Amino acid sequence: MTTDVHGRDLRYFVAVAEELHFTRAAERLYVSQPALSKQIRALERRLGVELFRRDQHGVALTEAGEALLPHARRVLEAWEAGAEAVARVRAVQRTTLRVGMSTSPGRGGLLPAIRSRFTAAHPEATVRLRHVSWEDATAGLADGDADVAFVWLPLPDAERYGWTVLAEEPRRVALPETHPLAARPEVDFTDLLDEPFLALPDSAGPLRDYWLALDERGGRPPRIGAEIASTEETYEALVAGLGVCLVAEGNVPLLTLGGVTTRPVRGVSPSRYAVAWRREDGERALVRGYAEACRRVAGMR
Amino acid sequence: MTTDVHGRDLRYFVAVAEELHFTRAAERLYVSQPALSKQIRALERRLGVELFRRDQHGVALTEAGEALLPHARRVLEAWEAGAEAVARVRAVQRTTLRVGMSTSPGRGGLLPAIRSRFTAAHPEATVRLRHVSWEDATAGLADGDADVAFVWLPLPDAERYGWTVLAEEPRRVALPETHPLAARPEVDFTDLLDEPFLALPDSAGPLRDYWLALDERGGRPPRIGAEIASTEETYEALVAGLGVCLVAEGNVPLLTLGGVTTRPVRGVSPSRYAVAWRREDGERALVRGYAEACRRVAGMR
DNA sequence: CGGTGGTCATGCCCAACGGTTATCACCGCA
DNA sequence: TGCGGTGATAACCGTTGGGCATGACCACCG
Numbered sequence: 001m002t003t004d005v006h007g008r009d010l011r012y013f014v015a016v017a018e019e020l021h022f023t024r025a026a027e028r029l030y031v032s033q034p035a036l037s038k039q040i041r042a043l044e045r046r047l048g049v050e051l052f053r054r055d056q057h058g059v060a061l062t063e064a065g066e067a068l069l070p071h072a073r074r075v076l077e078a079w080e081a082g083a084e085a086v087a088r089v090r091a092v093q094r095t096t097l098r099v100g101m102s103t104s105p106g107r108g109g110l111l112p113a114i115r116s117r118f119t120a121a122h123p124e125a126t127v128r129l130r131h132v133s134w135e136d137a138t139a140g141l142a143d144g145d146a147d148v149a150f151v152w153l154p155l156p157d158a159e160r161y162g163w164t165v166l167a168e169e170p171r172r173v174a175l176p177e178t179h180p181l182a183a184r185p186e187v188d189f190t191d192l193l194d195e196p197f198l199a200l201p202d203s204a205g206p207l208r209d210y211w212l213a214l215d216e217r218g219g220r221p222p223r224i225g226a227e228i229a230s231t232e233e234t235y236e237a238l239v240a241g242l243g244v245c246l247v248a249e250g251n252v253p254l255l256t257l258g259g260v261t262t263r264p265v266r267g268v269s270p271s272r273y274a275v276a277w278r279r280e281d282g283e284r285a286l287v288r289g290y291a292e293a294c295r296r297v298a299g300m301r
Numbered sequence: 302m303t304t305d306v307h308g309r310d311l312r313y314f315v316a317v318a319e320e321l322h323f324t325r326a327a328e329r330l331y332v333s334q335p336a337l338s339k340q341i342r343a344l345e346r347r348l349g350v351e352l353f354r355r356d357q358h359g360v361a362l363t364e365a366g367e368a369l370l371p372h373a374r375r376v377l378e379a380w381e382a383g384a385e386a387v388a389r390v391r392a393v394q395r396t397t398l399r400v401g402m403s404t405s406p407g408r409g410g411l412l413p414a415i416r417s418r419f420t421a422a423h424p425e426a427t428v429r430l431r432h433v434s435w436e437d438a439t440a441g442l443a444d445g446d447a448d449v450a451f452v453w454l455p456l457p458d459a460e461r462y463g464w465t466v467l468a469e470e471p472r473r474v475a476l477p478e479t480h481p482l483a484a485r486p487e488v489d490f491t492d493l494l495d496e497p498f499l500a501l502p503d504s505a506g507p508l509r510d511y512w513l514a515l516d517e518r519g520g521r522p523p524r525i526g527a528e529i530a531s532t533e534e535t536y537e538a539l540v541a542g543l544g545v546c547l548v549a550e551g552n553v554p555l556l557t558l559g560g561v562t563t564r565p566v567r568g569v570s571p572s573r574y575a576v577a578w579r580r581e582d583g584e585r586a587l588v589r590g591y592a593e594a595c596r597r598v599a600g601m602r
Numbered sequence: 603c604g605g606t607g608g609t610c611a612t613g614c615c616c617a618a619c620g621g622t623t624a625t626c627a628c629c630g631c632a
Numbered sequence: 633t634g635c636g637g638t639g640a641t642a643a644c645c646g647t648t649g650g651g652c653a654t655g656a657c658c659a660c661c662g
Contacts, residue, residue: 004308005380008620011305022639035621037640042619047384049391054639055444056629064390071383078379079306082372083348089365090350143356309649323610336650338611343648355610 007079009043010072012036013051017069020059096126097286100139100146103231107167107250110297118293125286134200134229137207141278148290152248153272156205163276164291166298169249170270171213172262174234176241182261189216189267196225196243198234211246213268235260248273308380310344311373313337314352318370321360397427398587401440401447404532408468408551411598419594426587435501435530438508442579449591453549454573457506464577465592467599470550471571472514473563475535477542483562490517490568497526497544499535512547514569536561549574 015025016036026033044051051065061069115127132140132149137156140146155161173187181187199222200208209215212222225243228234231254237243238260247255248271252262275294281287316326317337327334345352352366362370416428433441433450438457441447456462474488482488500523501509510516513523526544529535532555538544539561548556549572553563576595582588 003384004312004377006307007305023637031620032622033639034623034641039620041640047387047391049387049394053445056638058638063394064387067386067390068383071379071386075376075379075383076305078372078376082369082376083304083306085368085372086348086350086365089368090348093350093364144354324608332649333651334610335612335652340649342611359609 003046005043005046005075007076009039010075012039013043013065014069014072014076016040016052016059017061017065017072020061022059095124095286096128097148097290098128098130098140098146099290100130100132100141100149102132102134102136102139102150103251103254110166113297114290114293117297118290121293122286122289125289127290135203137200137204138276141276147281147284148275148277148287151274151276152207152210153274154206154210155276156207158206160279161276162279162282163274164295165272165274166294167250167273168270169273171246171265171268172249172252173244173265174238174247174252174255174260174262175244176238177259177261178241179244181244181263184263186264186266189213189265192244192265193217193220194223196223198226198228198237198243198245199224201227201229210271213246216268231255246271304347306344306347306376308377310340311376313340314344314366315370315373315377317341317353317360318362318366318373321362323360393427396425396587397429398449398591399429399431399441399447400591401431401433401442401450403433403435403437403440403451404552404555411467414598415591415594418598419591422594423587423590426590428591436504438501438505439577442577448582448585449576449578449588452575452577453508453511454575455507455511456577457508459507461580462577463580463583464575465596466573466575467595468551468574469571470574472547472566472569473550473553474545474566475539475548475553475556475561475563476545477539478560478562479542480545482545482564485564487565487567490514490566493545493566494518494521495524497524499527499529499538499544499546500525502528502530511572514547517569532556547572 012025012029012031015029016022019025019028022036022040023033026036029036040051047064047068049064050062051068053060053062118127119125130140130146132145136142137151138161139149139151141149141151141161142157150166151163153163153165155163173181173192175182181191197212199212202208214222223243226237228237228245231251234245235255235257238245238255246265246268247262250273256262275291277287277291313326313330313332316330317323320326320329323337323341324334327337330337341352348365348369350365351363352369354361354363419428420426431441431447433446437443438452439462440450440452442450442452442462443458451467452464454464454466456464474482474493476483482492498513500513503509515523524544527538529538529546535546536556536558539546539556547566547569548563551574557563576592578588578592
């Protein structure tokens with residue numbers, strides 16, 4: 001096994017090899033001449049070989065130094081390339097905003113409006129939409145897949161995030177058209193207490209409780225009819241009669257495809273739809289800009 | 302300008318990237334896990350980018366890490382190649398002995414005898430003969446061109462060298478056949494005091510004085526007829542009548558080619574021919590071995 | 603549910619390193 | 633024979649890299 005070097009030592013070595021003059025090389029490297037001398041000697045000691053011959057007539061490369069020089073250059077080049085590659089990624093990341101969402105925000109062209117307003121303010125930015133399963137109530141913020149996200153409140157680990165509410169929508173109940181309650185024009189939440197409910201995955205944390213309307217149940221546990229992690233699963237579960245579920249008014253069109261209907265529900269708080277971000281990203285220009293665009297568009301509606 | 306990196310950090314990075322597991326990588330690297338964690342974080346800080354995503358499900362490369370990995374490998378490979386190149390040079394140097402000499406030692410197959418005795422004791426060794434100008438009385442020891450050298454005593458900077466005398470030879474005087482003193486079978490040094498002498502270059506130091514027999518002149522400065530730095534120059538200067546010079550008995554055949562003759566000289570000390578080495582190399586096996594071979598061969602004569 | 607074993611991160615301490623300035627030894631040169 | 637210029641050395645000091653002990657978190661399991 002070969003011992004490794006500091007890139008700096010190789011830079012020093014190459015500089016001296018090029019100048020064949022310690023003092024000048026030290027100037028070029030912006031270090032003092034003794035520091036350079038010491039480092040070169042240390043390098044020679046580590047390699048167990050003299051790299052330079054210093055005598056009255058000046059400094060010259062030894063055979064070993066001659067052998068090392070091209071390799072040293074290669075190492076430095078390779079590292080430079082690596083650093084550049086990282087910098088490139090960083091540059092891309094700085095101008096790319098990943099937007100997470102679970103179900104499409106829909107809601108009458110909300111997304112295109114936000115996008116055009118945002119790109120007007122940040123023409124350099126690239127927006128990348130990421131669709132995230134309901135397993136993650138933060139729609140990609142938690143695991144870093146997204147920089148901003150459209151989410152339903154409340155969020156798990158709420159203290160880690162900032163958000164702006166974009167809409168408050170009443171919650172309706174979705175149920176099969178054949179369900180007895182579908183006969184009524186409107187239902188009271190107390191009528192739903194014994195119904196089996198479709199629930200978000202456990203990993204959704206407080207959001208699961210929220211859509212089960214735990215707060216409105218006075219401590220009585222809900223019956224879980226099935227777990228759902230996507231619009232399609234929800235629709236199928238509803239049609240199959242596995243249970244009912246609450247749904248934001250704006251998402252109703254996604255479910256009422258046939259065999260499923262919704263009714264207003266009395267006695268449950270409205271749902272709040274928000275754009276959210278990680279607190280540590282709160283100052284990033286693109287993140288602020290996207291949230292701002294969301295606010296503006298939401299305020300115009 | 303890109304900041305440089307320690308090879309170790311890249312090794313650490315690659316190890317973690319391969320294991321995707323800090324603790325295991327730390328074991329493989331023979332460092333503690335905290336040390337590894339800290340170094341990776343420091344590397345990330347220096348690059349201004351996250352290289353790994355650590356979450357509940359384990360460790361994964363980020364985009365930046367993915368971009369860096371191949372470059373990191375390349376850097377390590379390049380360095381490994383460099384270290385190997387140096388090691389190769391070192392290995393060669395360890396088994397190569399550079400023998401310096403000014404005029405050929407001649408003296409009846411001395412050199413081949415030494416060589417065969419030496420290679421018998423050190424079959425792995427390579428002997429390289431270096432012919433060195435008379436400018437350097439140490440025949441290459443001083444500037445590192447030779448590891449051992451055949452020299453005439455005394456040496457300049459004598460304290461830096463060790464040596465073994467191989468031969469004591471009377472000094473004769475070399476002069477043109479036409480020179481008045483050539484008529485005598487033998488000359489006294491006092492007869493030569495006013496003769497112009499051929500002298501070694503100044504850089505030969507005390508050796509120049511020695512061949513001018515300064516000690517035998519009682520403080521009277523010699524007349525210098527010309528400076529000589531090789532056998533050929535000496536011969537030509539003698540034939541041209543620029544001066545006379547002292548010459549070791551063993552070297553007489555090199556000069557008496559025609560038009561030049563030599564005579565014994567009374568009143569000058571004999572010359573001492575030696576094999577010498579740098580004191581700091583006194584323990585190197587090949588150096589000791591070569592000196593030993595010289596002693597043996599010289600003792601047999 | 604609470605313990606247990608695993609993960610990576612953090613805090614604290616110490617030796618070694620890398621840099622500084624001041625100085626030395628040496629050489630060529632006016 | 634001093635003088636400018638070389639590289640090497642010495643004394644000093646802040647930073648770094650390593651270790652151990654420990655913390656925070658999570659998955660698993662009795």
